[in-house]
Amino acid sequence: MKIAPNLPMAFNRRDYSDEQLVYLYRALIFPRLIEEKMLALLRQGRISKWFSGIGQEAIAVGATAALAPDEYIFPLHRNLGVFTTRKVPLPKLLAQFQGKAAGFTKGRDRSFHFGSQAHRIVGMISHLGPQLSLANGVALADVLQHQPRATLAFCGDGATSEGEFHEALNVAAVWQLPVIFLIENNSYGLSTPNYEQFRCERLADKGIGYGIEALRIDGNNLLEVFHTIRHYANELRLAPRPVLIEAMTFRMRGHEEASGTKYVPPHLLDEWAARDPVLHYEQYVLQHHIMTEKMVAETKEFYREEIKQAVAEAFALPDPVANTEAEVQDVLFSIPFPPLSPPTIAKPIPCATLMPLPKA
Ligand SMILES: Cc1ncc(C[n+]2csc(CCOP(=O)(O)OP(=O)(O)O)c2C)c(N)n1
Numbered sequence: 001m002k003i004a005p006n007l008p009m010a011f012n013r014r015d016y017s018d019e020q021l022v023y024l025y026r027a028l029i030f031p032r033l034i035e036e037k038m039l040a041l042l043r044q045g046r047i048s049k050w051f052s053g054i055g056q057e058a059i060a061v062g063a064t065a066a067l068a069p070d071e072y073i074f075p076l077h078r079n080l081g082v083f084t085t086r087k088v089p090l091p092k093l094l095a096q097f098q099g100k101a102a103g104f105t106k107g108r109d110r111s112f113h114f115g116s117q118a119h120r121i122v123g124m125i126s127h128l129g130p131q132l133s134l135a136n137g138v139a140l141a142d143v144l145q146h147q148p149r150a151t152l153a154f155c156g157d158g159a160t161s162e163g164e165f166h167e168a169l170n171v172a173a174v175w176q177l178p179v180i181f182l183i184e185n186n187s188y189g190l191s192t193p194n195y196e197q198f199r200c201e202r203l204a205d206k207g208i209g210y211g212i213e214a215l216r217i218d219g220n221n222l223l224e225v226f227h228t229i230r231h232y233a234n235e236l237r238l239a240p241r242p243v244l245i246e247a248m249t250f251r252m253r254g255h256e257e258a259s260g261t262k263y264v265p266p267h268l269l270d271e272w273a274a275r276d277p278v279l280h281y282e283q284y285v286l287q288h289h290i291m292t293e294k295m296v297a298e299t300k301e302f303y304r305e306e307i308k309q310a311v312a313e314a315f316a317l318p319d320p321v322a323n324t325e326a327e328v329q330d331v332l333f334s335i336p337f338p339p340l341s342p343p344t345i346a347k348p349i350p351c352a353t354l355m356p357l358p359k360a
Pocket residue numbers: 078126127128155156157158159160184186188189190251255
């Protein structure tokens with residue numbers, strides 16, 4: 001993958017320190033290296049399923065890094081960067097992807113349908129749109145409890161065609177809920193391209209219909225994502241209201257690894273490969289002497305080693321053992337019902353309480 005020299009990415013560091021910029025580089029490269037390992041494991045037949053977010057990492061990483069740690073995030077199936085930036089332990093994350101008993105869903109799922117209260121991450125709802133309404137619920141609780149917090153909800157371009165997208169944005173607008181609705185517009189909802197899905201020029205234009213502020217940003221520009229989310233999170237904490245942000249990016253791999261990208265015109269993949277968020281940001285920190293080649297190489301080496309060890313650790317974990325009682329307990333909340341003995345003397349029902357029979 002090479003960067004086309006005629007497409008420079010304009011990074012604006014504002015008043016961010018070198019330390020912050022290095023932190024962001026590390027946060028960005030980590031999910032990319034995990035993804036590379038997952039793709040290698042897939043080729044080796046050691047994992048069977050993977051939703052890739054390669055090429056979209058700047059959105060998940062930049063947005064998560066911009067929030068306070070106690071603010072809730074509702075990520076989707078391509079948002080590995082949310083989990084890594086929130087520092088979810090890698091062995092546990094890999095145990096989840098490997099369907100191990102120690103995973104978040106105890107082996108019931110091998111992908112992203114899980115959350116972690118400790119990390120303020122709400123598990124993805126597979127129906128996509130409904131998680132926007134739940135983000136409203138969290139934001140409403142914050143407003144009612146006078147907590148100055150923003151909630152971040154991810155959404156794909158495909159999910160914007162679901163009814164619940166419209167309902168959630170409308171309610172958030174009417175109730176002035178502090179939710180950042182972040183659309184990752186990666187051009188495809190599975191195999192459906194944007195032009196077969198909506199007629200508006202930009203998804204951000206939908207904000208006008210709900211009366212909420214909306215804007216479009218470059219989702220591959222890490223600093224633009226970070227700055228935009230940081231700015232709005234600050235604003236929403238002080239003056240609760242929703243905002244709709246359309247982050248432009250591209251899905252560089254299949255919807256899921258098994259489905260491939262045959263329906264995507266190759267020139268689009270080439271054009272977007274030249275806008276790779278990781279390569280561009282890496283080039284930026286090097287060219288501006290924020291990091292040296294040695295620092296970059298050492299960072300990658302450090303993470304590769306961490307990933308290698310975490311994979312070994314996760315693969316060695318025991319597989320789940322089927323246990324009906326445990327399954328039922330995990331799915332149904334247990335409520336103790338104290339046994340009641342029936343009364344010993346039957347009480348006749350007083351006639352007055354019976355409805356009079358209709359007259360013939
Ligand atoms: C109601 C519903 N329909 C279909 C699916 C299957 N499905 C899961 S993700 C997805 C594509 C969603 O596209 P988009 O929202 O653009 O997100 P992307 O995959 O591009 O990141 C589909 C069709 C689903 N989970 N729920």
